[in-house]
Amino acid sequence: MAAATSQKQGDDTKAIMDSTVGLPALEISAAFPQATPAKIFPAMVSDYYQFDDLLNFEERSLQKKVREVMEKEVAPIMAGYWEKAEFPFHVIPKLAALGVTGGTIKGYGCPGLSITASALAIAEIARVDASCSIFILAHSSLAMLTIGLCGSEAQRQKYLASLAQLNTIACWALTEPDHGSDASSLSATAVKVNGGWVLDGQKRWIGNSTVADVFIIFAWNTSTKQINGFIVKKGSPGLSATKIENKIGLRIFQNGDILLKKVFVPDEDMLPGVNSFQDISKVLSVSRIMVAWQPIGISMGVFDMCHRYLKERKQFGFPLAAFQINQEKLVRMLGNIQAMLLVGWRLCKLYESGKMTPGHASLGKAWTSNKARETVSLGRELLGGNGILADFLVAKVGLLAY
Incomplete structure (x- = not known):
């Protein structure tokens, strides 16, 4: 009897599998309705305070x-x-x-x-x-x-x-294997030679490096004991970049390791305005405004996705949006986003008026990132099992939140 039952179950399973082989993906997904995936992106509803x-x-x-x-x-x-x-x-x-x-x-x-x-x-x-x-x-x-x-x-x-025009791609190489947040203590060196400079060292976590045509490299000047900047072209002898594999966050973005082995850079490709870490900080202050707005955008996308999902997905005969515990999480997410938007906007206005300090930019970046982690974590809770599917967006950015 057990054997016959097992055989019947196997036949049923095979029949089901055979019936789905070759079906368009849309028909198969329609047989297992959940909610609209992020490939059809949700409408913007996260700008609540207009x-x-x-x-x-x-x-x-x-x-x-x-x-x-x-x-x-x-x-x-x-x-x-x-x-x-x-x-x-x-x-x-x-x-x-x-x-x-x-x-x-x-x-x-x-x-x-x-x-x-x-x-x-x-x-x-x-x-x-x-x-x-x-x-x-x-x-x-x-x-x-x-x-x-x-x-x-x-x-x-x-x-x-x-x-x-994005006809050429650039990367910006400051971070090293042994120097992350301690970015002013670089190990890569620049030695002055006739007609240019020779660069040696390593850079790590450099975004776009595996596809870059132009490399902005920072190195320690062995003569002046200061940091200088250099423009290095793709294909320069001694320059190599390899992709960092097995990355589980920001998987689409290509981070790489750069190796510099006696790379010659002509004098005309030394950046004259970089003579210390303070000069690099001027760039970082502006870029931190952009970095502060990135978690704002991420959080808005997650909220918009969750808002639509909770209205579509039903349990116990009601949309998930009908349950107060879910409403409370949505409201917390929405409140975070409104505050993040206003901090980001104020950062921009301070910059435009010439009043922004590096401290303003750093605090804005740190605070919006913190609120984004909270917001995305709440979104992960709201989507339940579907929260680990990239199809519903949150999983793609959720790894940034933990």
Whole structure:
């Protein structure tokens, strides 16, 4: 009897499997209804206090443009690329067409945006995909900004236009295997030689490094005992970059290890405006505004996803949104986002008025990141088992929250 029952169960299982083989994915998913996945991105409902009333026409127009492109072109493919830990390079022309790369830099083919518009663009990109926002942030708000603020006129003319169009990709290499938060104590060295410099050392966790055409490298000047900056071109003898594998967070974004073995850099590619860590800090202060807006965008996307999910998913005969415990979590998430938006907006206004200090930028970045961790953690709770599926967005950024 047991054997017959087991055989029947096996036949039933095989029949079910046979009936699904070859069916379109949409038909199979329809047989197991849960809720609308993030590839059809949810409507924006997280701006509860109507923050966009504070924006001017140009800022609102850019916000709308970036949101539409990210939702239409990027959202449908992100889960698949997250699973493969690969970057969708075919979307780079679409990102370039947004006109946000280069941010606040004026001239040289750059958009010359207000700091508020640039921050909004980062938030809108992060709302759909955190990895894409870091790709732009590392390229634009670190590498390009360093050339814009610390480069010579000839360097700005030579490099910025191509970088602004994303025809070439840049990375920004400060962090080393033994020097993370202690970034001013670099081990990489720069030795002066006839006609240029020779760089030796290692860099780690450098975003975009495996695909970069232009490397911004910081090294310890053995003569002056200060940090200098250099523009190093892809293919330079002695320069290599390898992808860091098995990364479980920000999987689409490519981080790498850079090895410098007697890399020669001509004098014209030394950045004249980088002569100490204080010069690097000028770049970091501006980029921290962008970094502060990234968790704002991430949190907005998670809230929008959870809001829609709780209305669609039913348990005990009611939408999950009908239960007060879920409403309380949603309200906490929404409250965090409203406060984060206003802190981010105030940072931009302080910068535009010339009043922002490095302390303002650092506190804003730290605080919005902290609130984003809380917000995403609540989102993970609200989605239950589906919270670990990249299809519902939260899993893709949830690893940043723990």
